[in-house]
Amino acid sequence: MEILYVLIPLSIVLITLAxxxxxxxxxxxxxxxxxxxxHSILYDDDQALVPSTKDEKKQNRTPDSSDSHLT
Numbered sequence: 144m145e146i147l148y149v150l151i152p153l154s155i156v157l158i159t160l161a162x163x164x165x166x167x168x169x170x171x172x173x174x175x176x177x178x179x180x181x182h183s184i185l186y187d188d189d190q191a192l193v194p195s196t197k198d199e200k201k202q203n204r205t206p207d208s209s210d211s212h213l214t
Contacts, residue, residue: 168174
């Protein structure tokens with residue numbers, strides 16, 4: 144029975160903390176756009192996959208006589 148003297152105030156503190164955290168999340172806009180991040184993975188982002196011109200020149204370079212020692 145004495146444990147109730149600890150558990151009841153502890154539960155009130157935890158509920159108050161949970162309400163405070165939830166209200167902060169709502170006010171800061173955490174729940175404004177729930178569908179946007181789920182749909183964003185469906186869009187192509189081709190710009191991130193395009194290599195720069197320096198990398199492209201290195202990859203598309205044909206071996207010449209100076210590279211013959213590598214083979």
